[in-house]
Amino acid sequence: MSVSVTITDGPLGPFLPPGAPAGAGALVLFEGIVREREADGPIDALDYEAYQPMAQRMLARIGDDLTTRLGLLGLWVEHSRGRVGVGRCSFRLVIAAPHRKEALAAMDEFIDRLKQDVPIWKVPVWRRATVAPARPSDRPDAG
């Protein structure tokens, strides 16, 4: 049983599969990817602010709690801090467990608790306004 928590500056690197611990029958992975829209409009990136060391400690506490309660065999979590562009990964959770059922339950509960209790905030970087196309009447050849 192991719980690993990493806060990384910028987007997360590629997933490096942990070796499946002895007794594992299920390995699940979740990656959160920055989408090109937030509620209020298109964005270029998200800036993540983390209140440290509380964020790290809360992530570890949730991981420890789920590991003990559900009998997980390994839990690895990574979260970005700072700017993460559209299409890049900002959050990754990997869980190994004896069976699918507890692995998926743990994943669902972990993400719910992350979004409820872990002091990390995203701040949208709104998409830079593209230069408005010139109106026809502005064109030299439009008169």
Next chain:
Amino acid sequence: MSVSVTITDGPLGPFLPPGAPAGAGALVLFEGIVREREADGPIDALDYEAYQPMAQRMLARIGDDLTTRLGLLGLWVEHSRGRVGVGRCSFRLVIAAPHRKEALAAMDEFIDRLKQDVPIWKVPVWRRATVAPARPSDRPDAG
């Protein structure tokens, strides 16, 4: 939107992350790993039999159905055929979707339907009996 189905001889190779499709906010992965016990005792491996091409077709049909119904952006599934040793991966499902909710719902339903309707069977390869230790009375120096 893409659905990819692969039946592989022997254990699956390492996970090669697909590029997240445009618009994806969540990428989830499930790996099934052969455990060292089946209900009736310890095993060395599982032999998977697949009725082809029905197995491949059913996997693709489930993937297509979920993709359409839940608006998935990509679904990749791999399943082993033949012998897979303890600790090795026999099944992998990767789903990309706009949000976590539909990605996890699709993963859960896909695996339920796999276990219900896809003509693939596992046959345990029971652990070879280890040589029983000699009884003390058999030892030359025990008399």
Next chain:
Amino acid sequence: MSVKVLLFGAARLTVGREHVVVDAGQAPTCRAVLTELGAAYPALRPIAGVGRLAVNSEFASGDQQVRSTDEVALIGLVSGG
């Protein structure tokens, strides 16, 4: 009509063969094939009792008629994953 039925998994292990041939009468339905399978191979009764045949790689209802050119497989309970 003789019907060749493909076996897999526990069914194949139980019978020790990759297929069996049963005579399920004239123009048999899938239901008749399953019944005859259980009669000819009592060890297959629990699996045949699940009631799932595939005909030409599609699940077939009990009423579906089996033709002599069809590929028939006993599916029973599967256990992939």
Next chain:
Amino acid sequence: MSVKVLLFGAARLTVGREHVVVDAGQAPTCRAVLTELGAAYPALRPIAGVGRLAVNSEFASGDQQVRSTDEVALIGLVSGG
């Protein structure tokens, strides 16, 4: 007593500062600090209204007293993931 309150996310953006200092009276509780935050910075009221302060990196109840050596942060609603 002056209490320095760290700000993050929308709270930081709204006020344009990484922390603010409020005077919440003698031996203030967390509840008093939140009330004073909303009074001094009306733009923070929706966030302070969520009622979550962290004291020394742990969530604190409304009744918890804030000491002059404590590190206090306004958590409000988080949005990681």
